[in-house]
Amino acid sequence: MLEGHTIVLGVTGSIAAYKSAELVRLLVKKGATVKVLMTPEARQFITSLTLATLSRHPVYTEIASEDEWHNHVMLGREADLLLIAPATAHTIAKMASGLCDNLLLATYLSACCPVMVVPAMDEDMWWHPATREQVDKLLSHGVDVLDVAHGDLASGLQGWGRMLEPQQIVEAIEARWVQPGHQLKGKKVLVTAGPTREPIDPVRYISNHSSGKMGFALARLFAWMGAEVHLIAGPTPVPPPRHPHIQLTRIETAAELQHACEMFFPQMDITVMAAAVADYRPQHAATQKIKKLDDHLQLQLEKTTDILAELGKRKQAHQWLVGFALESQHDASLALEKLQRKNLDMIVLNSLDDPGAGFAGDSNKISIFDRLGHEIHFPLKHKHAVAHDIIQALLDLMHAT
Numbered sequence: 001m002l003e004g005h006t007i008v009l010g011v012t013g014s015i016a017a018y019k020s021a022e023l024v025r026l027l028v029k030k031g032a033t034v035k036v037l038m039t040p041e042a043r044q045f046i047t048s049l050t051l052a053t054l055s056r057h058p059v060y061t062e063i064a065s066e067d068e069w070h071n072h073v074m075l076g077r078e079a080d081l082l083l084i085a086p087a088t089a090h091t092i093a094k095m096a097s098g099l100c101d102n103l104l105l106a107t108y109l110s111a112c113c114p115v116m117v118v119p120a121m122d123e124d125m126w127w128h129p130a131t132r133e134q135v136d137k138l139l140s141h142g143v144d145v146l147d148v149a150h151g152d153l154a155s156g157l158q159g160w161g162r163m164l165e166p167q168q169i170v171e172a173i174e175a176r177w178v179q180p181g182h183q184l185k186g187k188k189v190l191v192t193a194g195p196t197r198e199p200i201d202p203v204r205y206i207s208n209h210s211s212g213k214m215g216f217a218l219a220r221l222f223a224w225m226g227a228e229v230h231l232i233a234g235p236t237p238v239p240p241p242r243h244p245h246i247q248l249t250r251i252e253t254a255a256e257l258q259h260a261c262e263m264f265f266p267q268m269d270i271t272v273m274a275a276a277v278a279d280y281r282p283q284h285a286a287t288q289k290i291k292k293l294d295d296h297l298q299l300q301l302e303k304t305t306d307i308l309a310e311l312g313k314r315k316q317a318h319q320w321l322v323g324f325a326l327e328s329q330h331d332a333s334l335a336l337e338k339l340q341r342k343n344l345d346m347i348v349l350n351s352l353d354d355p356g357a358g359f360a361g362d363s364n365k366i367s368i369f370d371r372l373g374h375e376i377h378f379p380l381k382h383k384h385a386v387a388h389d390i391i392q393a394l395l396d397l398m399h400a401t
């Protein structure tokens with residue numbers, strides 16, 4: 001089940017580290033190549049000899065030892081998954097803040113692969129607002145943070161905070177990363193993300209509040225699932241995801257986005273238009289900065305090309321096209337009309353009216369409609385989880401047709 005997968009396991013200084021031995025054993029038994037990194041504190045709970053013997057690979061703790069430098073960049077690059085189990089509150093906070101004082105943290109910061117964190121701590125630490133904030137931060141960075149279990153804790157108390165059992169961790173890896181991972185290998189995927197800027201003059205423009213987060217989460221997940229991704233992104237404050245399988249093109253205007261889409265679209269298997277394209281642009285952008293001479297200024301706007309509709313016209317039988325609809329009311333009929341009119345395979349409807357959902361934030365509440373008439377409504381979720389739902393719905397549609 002895990003054959004051909006390299007898992008880098010980071011073990012941190014928690015009493016639950018004794019379970020890492022069993023975790024390594026199960027992963028190796030499933031066929032994974034397991035390389036273990038330990039924080040210095042983890043060595044107080046389990047020996048590197050135990051983990052080296054079970055994993056059949058040397059175990060590293062320090063970035064450099066004696067005359068050897070351990071290449072954390074390559075460790076992060078060759079891994080299919082970076083698994084941190086157990087993850088202490090301290091390591092979680094350091095990961096969320098970008099601190100880098102050991103080999104495990106350096107590998108985390110260099111990793112291009114999915115990262116799964118399995119926390120372990122006492123209940124009061126788990127529920128502390130500081131820990132909540134750090135976990136939320138990690139989620140917003142695209143890290144998959146598993147839940148803690150309820151039961152006996154090292155403090156002698158009972159409650160939430162236990163690390164999941166090794167068998168549950170292996171099941172989570174198989175369900176969330178390995179099974180979907182095979183399905184998009186070799187597929188070419190185009191994702192557009194972020195807003196466009198339509199110039200009024202050399203210093204001003206018309207744009208919108210899109211952060212690009214939804215498109216970025218999709219691009220990253222497609223890449224993690226083996227696809228070759230071409231990401232076209234407008235100007236966003238959020239940095240686009242880095243991955244060896246993501247090629248990035250930056251655009252500013254709707255016209256530049258259209259040009260890039262038309263160039264890449266014919267080679268694509270799947271195209272997802274998550275960009276918030278300006279529907280109108282100034283008819284003439286002034287070449288000089290407009291002076292404030294009059295009390296009123298009129299801008300003449302013209303419609304931009306509906307890129308998604310254009311791609312819909314060119315779509316071949318083997319291509320899959322997914323669009324988004326952002327409506328003030330959660331109105332299914334408007335989304336279905338767009339699905340038909342733009343010749344889409346699937347449309348993702350998100351409503352401006354749902355609290356917590358939409359453009360700039362980290363969460364989204366969507367409904368998905370496809371051309372076979374399927375309709376799925378989801379609760380409010382983090383955008384990374386929403387990306388999972390969208391890609392799973394697309395895979396289901398691809399298998400059903």
Ligand code: CTP
Pocket residue numbers: 254273274275276277278279304305306307308309322323324325326327338
């Ligand atoms: N879109 C596009 N080109 C445009 C405008 C929108 O490709 N010029 C794409 C978006 O990327 C999105 C979808 O069309 O996938 C829906 O955009 P939306 O603004 O919700 O709908 P419109 O079709 O523009 O209709 P309206 O604004 O009237 O609701």
